[in-house]
Amino acid sequence: MDTEKARLLELRKKIDELSYQYYTLDKPTVTDYEYDMMYRELENIEKAHPDWVTPDSPTQRVGSKISGGFEKYTHDRPMLSLGDVFSDDELREFDQRVRSDLGGESLEYVVELKIDGLAVNLIYEQGQFIRGVTRGDGVVGEDITNNVRTIRTIPLHIASDSPHIEIRGEVYMPITSFEALNQQRRDDELEPFANPRNAAAGSLRQLDPRITAQRKLAFFAYALGGNSGIEIKSQEELLQDLAQFHFQVNPEYRKFTDIEDVITFIHSWDDRRDSLPYATDGMVVKVNSFAQQARLGNTVKIPRWAIAYKFPPEQAKTKVLGISVSLGRTGVLTPAADLEPVHLAGTTVKRATLHNEDYIKEKDIRIGDTVVIQKAGEIIPEVVRSLPERRDGSETVFTMPTTCPACGSPVVRRDGEAAWRCTNPDCPAVIGEKIAHFVSRDAMNIDGLGDAIVQQLLAQGLIHDVADIYGLTKEELVDLEGFGEKSADNLLKAIETSKSVGLARVLFALGIRFVGAKAGRVLAESFGSVDALMKASTEDLTAIDDIGPRIADSIVAYFRDAKNQALIEKLRAHGVDMTAEKKTLINTTFDGEIVVLTGKLQMFSRKEAEQAVEARGGKCTSSVTKKTTLVVVGTDPGSKYEKAKKLGTPIISENEFKEWLER
Template sequence: MTGIKAQIEKLREELRQHEYQYYVLDAPLITDAEYDALLSELVKLEKDYPEFLSMDSPTQRVGGKAMEGLSPVRHRMPLLSLDNAFSWADLLDFDRRIRKIGQPFDYMAELKIDGVSIALVYENGSLVNAATRGDGVVGEDVTLNVRTIRNIPLKLKSDLPRLEVRGEIYLPKNEFVRLNQEREEREERIFANPRNAAAGSLRQLNPGVTAQRSLAAFIYDILYLEGQEIHTQEEALEFLQKQGLPVNNAARCCRNIEEVYEFCRYFEEQRHSLPYDIDGVVIKLNLISPRQQLGQTAKSPRWAVAYKFAAEEKETRLLDIELNVGRTGIIAPTAIMEPVSLAGTTVSRASLHNFDLIKEKDIRIGDLVLLHKAGDIIPEIIKPVIEKRSGKEKEIPVPEVCPACNSRALRIEGEVAYRCDNINCPAQLKESLIFFASRNAMDIDGLGPAVIEQLVEKGLVLNLADLYDLDIDKLTGLERMGVKSAKNLLNAIENSKTRPLHRLVTALGIRHIGAKTARLLTREINNIDELGQLSIEQLTAIPEIGPKMAASLVNFFAEENNLATLERLKEAGVNTQETETAPAKQPLAGRNFVLTGTLKGMTRQEAAEKIEALGGKTSSSVSQKTDYLLLGADPGSKYDKAVQLGVAILEEDEFLKMLREISDDNGTEGV
């Protein structure tokens, strides 16, 4: 047992070092696959020897059980805010106040990260508590969420009896862009800036959500250190870094206030090139001993000040609105403006996101608008300058037709977006074809993005049904498409005609209708024509079909272009009747499965279909409602969470045995 424990500790230490190299130093020593292999080895050992499991283990970074609420935490000492300086004159005043207590002092100049303040507590080197600043006296316990932040160590380099530190949690700019793009695609309200996104992510009641947000942190202050003395801020930052905590390396020790101002001016110009948001520079008296003499006000210390950068906002003229259709059919308005220099680049376009936002801000064509860059990246119109209107400005109408194909523009009740429902819309066609041919849909092997790109660009496929008109001559005219490859693709297209109806319904890419819903629908309605004739009321009478799903289906079948495509698919011989029926017995009813890793004998989609055919349900994430985790090779974090929650683990052989036993007992042959 001693040998096993030593092996576990060695693995943990190795993984911690690799986390530090990757997330703090940005200098990885091994590949992601090698890291995952080490982590999987540790997960297995901790599973086999749970008596050695420790909360500071690298395996414990997964988002755990959702919290009912955030508990209050009283800070050891108040977490004060800072007075602001906006000019050289303000910095001189600060310097004069410091000089009143004696000789000139050194200052530490540190970048003011635009994020969320956090206090961390380590006991015996392990992270035991994390709390927001709150009102400075009482914050909120966000320990479970902070444990998911990869560059915050769960274990320090030294087993210090107690260390309390303060830092800033932030969202990197590239992650802010990714997160907002995802939220816009899901028609959720986008975050105004990275700071708001970080705050919202940190205060999630479900740590699993926080884990997906790629937050990071910089630690900048020691609040309490047991058993050691630190004499300067520069020494404090070096100490924190030696403990494996992330420290911003731009910090500089300045001999006088002139050097401080030089530092401020430099980063005011360079801030747009940084991968994170800053809104100023924090200046602190470097020597710690005189700080007590300088004291503090009720809100802020007298030995530190924040030099705030001026917000970069410009006025420009809104010339026009351009409508663009995204890959999911959303019609998005883009502002066309007189070019203006802003945050280091020339800006002439800005997304207006949706027409509700245009109405809410009362933006009109011809307006002078106030412009800034959200997160120093995304051009955004803050508001129109209403007092400068001439009366000639024009209101922006909502779209009635798709700008790409002239089909009607729709808006489903409860959604903010207008969209085009034509599956052959030129703006969506390539994405529609990729999805139509995908494994979970019509499963046309060989019809990948590169081939689809050529088919559309050469005008060979302008409609989904055109796929079934392709021949050997058309295909061999494509780059890297020989006779053998063309024949194989034609065979795959021909084979797709026999897919069951639920695959076709999935392949059509109808809004809100995924593979599970398509299977459920076609068990109740066994041909495409009947499905297209149902009303919203009739559809919502089907179990698990909600109003949004029903409205989406009705709108899809009301679009003439879609009906014409379905007729052509039928003429080409594509199956439009459901041939699969649900087995009379549902032995897996009420059981919830999650799948992870690569299976040997089948795809995960095929395994999911077998589970659902027997009445079971599949989900993409592990929770306390999960009954089984079906485990393949090279599993991801789902396995770690399943172990943590005590979910039953089924390896592929065990799963196949379960299916055989069900088949023998219930006569569900062929499932």
């Protein structure tokens, strides 16, 4: 028994090392056959002794399908996004600001390729991988542990005895994997993915890890999240340590002391980035020293010590064969150019957005024109300009239709707006778009209810509005094309689960004009129920932070509409929860205070301190201005402290802050 257990441990260690050499270093040291024989031997030992199987065994990378959706997980430290710059001068401005905030002291930059993938947070305890989480909104992500395990360049254990360490990086799909996947989808008569990033994101959200495993995703590590007992002083040192942990670290990073050298290095990629085996959309410039990073701090959303230089989008020339018009969920008619197919940024483009009538007129885009197109944000194709010098006289000027292309109703353009809208509130195209929005991930999150199924349900007369989704039966679903007993059960379960997502998501899902996900959360916390919100006046609404007159007027108008009132009652009758835990204050210690936290706090995390202020009636902001009423100072406070002194803003220490909280 001892000999067999020792062999099991030996095989695991050897297979992990061989996987690292093959997948991360791309330097296999044994043949596939030798690897397969060792893997099979390990499988046989674990089958004979199932109690010896542990989560970090190489055989456990592909788990079983999960039921329902992904659970939410709150990050220990927020996963901030990066600010963007698009020119050399903007990079120089970033450098000047950083040097000014650091008082002119010397500094180094580490410059890395910006991988076009999906940010993921990996959590290890005592060296063992226990959880993988998407970035989400930066504060709360989704637990995708089972899918992360399938990624061979992510080690299931690392040489660290830290009780808790978070490794952050980018999950991406290599170009070869992306091309193979899209070819398979075309063979299966499925729509190909637009780009590797979308393919990676879709692969990570599969409920069946076996599908994710087939997609051959990879991972580049580049950042540290929450941790305990880790002493790393710089970004360069971190990247070196991550490689020692057997993570795949992008080798194309460099260190510089001068911003002009940074700019030269960035432009060295202008003509060679397309030859990389993965997609990139820019370069990331980071202050190397972690101590200097801490002094520079962060705004609410972005670090002040890093910036992303975005590569200019690739462009191509093609011909406008026609201009077609589609409808969105608000009834807006959106024109798009039907193009002569052209290869652009890794995909074949046949359509490009034209935004609205004014955009077409401003750029003088005509049917038959030769135009320049690019991918906005490297994803959505758009027409940049027409080339009038190539016209031969056969081109025609486009005019917006006077009736809706879906239902034939009149269309109108309101004063002060660029959009034309269908006047029919029951337009089938608009209803379809509204339902698609309602069931989407950030709204009610009904997995399995995609656009094609929504159109089937509408065509069969099974649904007429979003509330009808909750009245669907298994008998109705199994009669639809592509449905069976199991798929019907899964969809009904997802529909039932969505009833409890809470008021914030319901408000966003309803598609109230100007009410996005953030406004939905603010309204839910402020009113606690849809009934209270329906009674609110414009004055009640504008009294809330982040709710301006435009949003307030839209909400009041929405709930005055009898049809919308009936829809709310219909959702209520189906058991959709439209309540939320109303935000209540512990006390009013910070009532009316606008607080800035600066420096390193010893007794609180930044998030805990902010929540403590807000729970006592205050508001936290990221920068010191004339409106700031109080600054809480930790160790190494930096420029915010100096600015507060200059403005005469009241300043208290962390100990005094703690005393305020205990009043």
